Amino acid sequence: LKPVRVAMLGCGTVGTGVLALLADNREAITAKAGRPIEVGPIVVRDLKKERAPIVPRDSLTRRFEDVLAADVVIEVMGGMTPARDWILKALSAGRPVVTANKDVMAEHGVEVAAAARAGGVDVFFEAAVGGGIPIIRSLKESLAGTRVRRIAGILNGTTNYVLTRMAEAGTDLRAAVAEAQAAGFAEADPRADLDGLDAARKLAILASIAFSARVLPSDVAVEGIGGLKAHDIESGQRLGWACKLLAVAEQVGGRISLRVHPAFVEKSHPLASVRDSYNAIYLQGDAIGDAMFYGRGAGSLPTASAVMGDLIEAVRFLGQPARGLQAAEGRPDFLPPGEAVSRFYLRMQALDRPGVLAQVAAVLGRHDVNIHSVMQTPEGERSAELIVRTHPVREASITNALTELGRLEAVAGVRACIRLQPDGL
Numbered sequence: 001l002k003p004v005r006v007a008m009l010g011c012g013t014v015g016t017g018v019l020a021l022l023a024d025n026r027e028a029i030t031a032k033a034g035r036p037i038e039v040g041p042i043v044v045r046d047l048k049k050e051r052a053p054i055v056p057r058d059s060l061t062r063r064f065e066d067v068l069a070a071d072v073v074i075e076v077m078g079g080m081t082p083a084r085d086w087i088l089k090a091l092s093a094g095r096p097v098v099t100a101n102k103d104v105m106a107e108h109g110v111e112v113a114a115a116a117r118a119g120g121v122d123v124f125f126e127a128a129v130g131g132g133i134p135i136i137r138s139l140k141e142s143l144a145g146t147r148v149r150r151i152a153g154i155l156n157g158t159t160n161y162v163l164t165r166m167a168e169a170g171t172d173l174r175a176a177v178a179e180a181q182a183a184g185f186a187e188a189d190p191r192a193d194l195d196g197l198d199a200a201r202k203l204a205i206l207a208s209i210a211f212s213a214r215v216l217p218s219d220v221a222v223e224g225i226g227g228l229k230a231h232d233i234e235s236g237q238r239l240g241w242a243c244k245l246l247a248v249a250e251q252v253g254g255r256i257s258l259r260v261h262p263a264f265v266e267k268s269h270p271l272a273s274v275r276d277s278y279n280a281i282y283l284q285g286d287a288i289g290d291a292m293f294y295g296r297g298a299g300s301l302p303t304a305s306a307v308m309g310d311l312i313e314a315v316r317f318l319g320q321p322a323r324g325l326q327a328a329e330g331r332p333d334f335l336p337p338g339e340a341v342s343r344f345y346l347r348m349q350a351l352d353r354p355g356v357l358a359q360v361a362a363v364l365g366r367h368d369v370n371i372h373s374v375m376q377t378p379e380g381e382r383s384a385e386l387i388v389r390t391h392p393v394r395e396a397s398i399t400n401a402l403t404e405l406g407r408l409e410a411v412a413g414v415r416a417c418i419r420l421q422p423d424g425l
């Protein structure tokens with residue numbers, strides 16, 4: 001059978017994994033795709049860079065134009081420019097594209113779908129969310145009959161790895177990030193991971209599919225893990241919670257609430273046991289009830305596995321009419337972040353003297369914050385640490401209460417404000 005020629009844009013962590021997977025499983029992949037697959041040309045930035053022996057150096061080029069001679073294009077270079085332009089050009093020229101690029105798919109999914117329609121081909125992006133976890137196709141196809149009420153996910157492998165190392169080995173944030181970078185989990189600029197932007201992009205992609213609406217990363221209220229302190233992660237552990245960067249998309253009274261933030265998850269909840277670079281998507285829907293998709297969310301071979309699944313699909317249907325990516329264009333109503341309701345863990349440092357607890361309680365009460373429990377630990381002779389756990393409360397109320405607490409002369413500072421897992425999760 002005539003081999004299929006597959007061009008690849010980028011040959012870093014994921015691209016090298018694709019080559020390794022193809023070499024290791026060539027026979028099975030050929031059988032599943034129906035034809036042998038040959039990779040090349042491969043577009044990279046630096047032709048002189050040292051690469052793994054699996055990379056065919058004579059296939060490397062810097063010229064995108066060489067790619068259009070191929071039958072299928074894999075994009076694993078990442079970033080917005082020139083990746084977006086090259087994806088659009090390949091699709092418009094009638095080449096199916098397999099991409100792991102959540103930046104492009106989250107921001108420009110509609111434009112990408114239009115280019116695919118114009119070229120009469122399909123675009124595949126399973127690897128863009130959850131690394132090796134088959135969530136995109138599951139959501140688009142297998143779960144199409146279920147009305148999704150909520151998605152709560154651990155969508156970033158780097159931050160989950162960092163939080164696991166901080167909690168279990170006492171590693172400090174910076175050292176844990178360096179480990180994640182060395183393992184190939186982190187984005188080229190790891191701030192995208194740490195600040196929650198990578199998770200927000202993935203959440204926007206999932207929410208667009210789940211709610212059949214156009215959701216953009218800028219619709220997501222985002223808070224990263226940079227402000228977390230080891231002390232709170234430890235306190236949470238003592239209280240029976242694991243700290244996770246949660247990405248939540250949910251229907252609230254006809255509107256959609258979208259947010260990425262650190263949250264304490266009860267240790268008995270399945271999401272609490274998602275460690276290291278693993279990801280999980282916990283989905284709640286009307287017909288399916290609760291379902292969880294779990295697996296490696298980052299790394300060379302897990303991500304290559306998702307790319308390869310898409311590639312096999314692209315090759316099997318090569319030359320047949322495209323099925324067409326349905327990218328919803330209608331914008332939904334969004335719940336303003338201040339109206340979202342959460343439960344909170346608050347930690348403050350206060351003077352240890354009569355009446356202080358009453359002042360704190362009065363401020364919280366004035367802002368409609370219902371206290372669930374309070375734990376006070378003396379710190380030296382005159383000061384104490386207060387940990388307050390709240391019942392569900394509007395986020396705007398907490399913001400206002402924190403501002404007022406910060407003004408109390410008896411409160412030296414509110415040191416932490418971390419959400420607890422959403423009610424009903």
Ligand code: NAP
Pocket residue numbers: 009010011012013014015043044045046047049075076077078079081082100101102127128131184185186187188297298299300303
């Ligand atoms: P990476 O290791 O940084 O590799 C990027 C590759 O793209 C490199 O080969 C680089 O060339 C090439 N490249 C970058 N800019 C280029 C340009 N302007 N022109 C030509 N080539 C260019 O990235 P990665 O970790 O493999 O990630 C690739 C994509 O997969 C990203 O979209 C990422 O978000 C996504 N992804 C990654 C993971 C993961 O665990 N790493 C998981 C899921 C999805 P040089 O080699 O010459 O520098």
Ligand code: HSE
Pocket residue numbers: 128130131155156157158159185186187193198297298299
């Ligand atoms: N940087 C990303 C992560 C790669 O850590 O999850 C996978 O998309």
